[in-house]
Amino acid sequence: MIDLRLVREDPDAVRASQRLRGEPESAVDDLLAADERRRLAVQAFEALRAEQKVLGRQVPAAAGDERAALLAKTKDLAAEVRRTEGVVAARDADLRAAQLALPNVVAAGVPAGGEDDYVVLREVGTPPDIADPRDHLELGERLGAIDIERGAKVSGSRFYFLRGVGAQLQLAMFQLAVAQAVERGFVPMITPALVKPASMEGTGFLGAHAAEVYRLEADDLYLVGTSEVPLAAYHGDEILDLSAPVRYAGWSSCFRREAGSYGRDTRGIIRVHQFDKVEMFSYCRPEDAAAEHAALLAMEEEMLAKVELPYRVIDVAAGDLGSSAARKYDCEAWVPSQGRYREVTSTSNCTTFQARRLGVRYRDAEGRTQVAATLNGTLATTRWLVAILENHQQPDGAVRVPAALRPYLGGRELLEPVAG
RNA sequence: GGAGACUUCGCCUAGUCUGGUCUAUGGCGCCGCACUGCUAAUGCGGUUGGGGUUAACCGCCCCUCCCGGGUUCGAAUCCCGGAGUCUCCGCCA
Numbered sequence: 163m164i165d166l167r168l169v170r171e172d173p174d175a176v177r178a179s180q181r182l183r184g185e186p187e188s189a190v191d192d193l194l195a196a197d198e199r200r201r202l203a204v205q206a207f208e209a210l211r212a213e214q215k216v217l218g219r220q221v222p223a224a225a226g227d228e229r230a231a232l233l234a235k236t237k238d239l240a241a242e243v244r245r246t247e248g249v250v251a252a253r254d255a256d257l258r259a260a261q262l263a264l265p266n267v268v269a270a271g272v273p274a275g276g277e278d279d280y281v282v283l284r285e286v287g288t289p290p291d292i293a294d295p296r297d298h299l300e301l302g303e304r305l306g307a308i309d310i311e312r313g314a315k316v317s318g319s320r321f322y323f324l325r326g327v328g329a330q331l332q333l334a335m336f337q338l339a340v341a342q343a344v345e346r347g348f349v350p351m352i353t354p355a356l357v358k359p360a361s362m363e364g365t366g367f368l369g370a371h372a373a374e375v376y377r378l379e380a381d382d383l384y385l386v387g388t389s390e391v392p393l394a395a396y397h398g399d400e401i402l403d404l405s406a407p408v409r410y411a412g413w414s415s416c417f418r419r420e421a422g423s424y425g426r427d428t429r430g431i432i433r434v435h436q437f438d439k440v441e442m443f444s445y446c447r448p449e450d451a452a453a454e455h456a457a458l459l460a461m462e463e464e465m466l467a468k469v470e471l472p473y474r475v476i477d478v479a480a481g482d483l484g485s486s487a488a489r490k491y492d493c494e495a496w497v498p499s500q501g502r503y504r505e506v507t508s509t510s511n512c513t514t515f516q517a518r519r520l521g522v523r524y525r526d527a528e529g530r531t532q533v534a535a536t537l538n539g540t541l542a543t544t545r546w547l548v549a550i551l552e553n554h555q556q557p558d559g560a561v562r563v564p565a566a567l568r569p570y571l572g573g574r575e576l577l578e579p580v581a582g
Numbered sequence: 583g584g585a586g587a588c589u590u591c592g593c594c595u596a597g598u599c600u601g602g603u604c605u606a607u608g609g610c611g612c613c614g615c616a617c618u619g620c621u622a623a624u625g626c627g628g629u630u631g632g633g634g635u636u637a638a639c640c641g642c643c644c645c646u647c648c649c650g651g652g653u654u655c656g657a658a659u660c661c662c663g664g665a666g667u668c669u670c671c672g673c674c675a
Binding site for chain 1: 592602603631632633634635643644645654655656
């Protein structure tokens, strides 16, 4: 939810942001108009209400004709108060709708344009030179690590079983991620995967992402697509001490309907309905948000270095940001079987946009309450297994274990194909 | 699944039966000031959050007693619905 004050005071900045995103500038003017209409309604209501209270207080003291006249007057006034109150409620709803229609203002420096207009900030590491690379599914099946067929049998397409060393490899990677997070002062969290509509709504996932979300009709609950949802809602309607950023690392399963992605990434576990993820989430003061964003990106790059993956970092273009983000950096790991980079992490600076709707605040130096900033970033997900298996594959189909993961795999240096 | 109790401005709490100076009591904590050689103690004052008005402040006004409706000139208080917490019973892992 955008800051109304900013829209009032600097509408041109918001219009410029809309242009960068390729979205209509008229949304800004709609919001300004709705704001004006609401304030007029509020003033009308409050004037009547104040009068009603003054007269109401005179009733107990009055008697006889005076009292009767007073009651007649206040009765009329009560009806009028009720009517204007209804107008305020309607104007409030209009204002909120107009406010929700506006995405976050993009940060300075974000590239204009859409999905393909990202800017590559850097490439790190060198893609391995592998002749005829096997893809992750073939490798995973040979290792007895991934079972797609039975995933489909049991649950349908885009489901899978991680088994044997596959399950162990994921656990190893997540433990490495959690260990790194704890070392840096993140509080590890295992979060609910089911949340109430208010939590889903508050984090903005029922807007453009609504079709992506699983809903449990009978219980009016949603399956989260990322632990960003419970971690953001965690401090909803609270006033935090943000003298230093408050940091969490949430481990949860994530569920996505993948509606509209038919035919894309149908092979293997690149795009699935359920996966696991360790997600970083920070609450901080708005003035600290850019630095925090850089810190989250550094955390991601450190993890990628530990699992020894070649990757590049892209600055995502305005049109591809998502409504809450002011800026987003993705890390994309090299996938040998595809000969290209694929997204494995994503870190967003949501500034105050998400926290405003969730009611997450802090006290500034003057003791006033201010809206906090929130940021999130990926520290490890199931999809990383794709890049790990493929980049570390050996000619015989074995897979070398990156050194950092070995302690979590009983010291194993090599995962070898199993018979059958 | 069933029954009951509860939810008040950071925490605890009075007020709810019997609607109106509740413009919400008191304690704790916190902040400021005074006193004191320091600490402590004591005294005085302040301390929910949101919104409107304002260039901003001061001030004034509105809303806020879990949430949403209703009754009434007037609701923390009465009525209806909902959420949450706790206790007990049942069922199940």
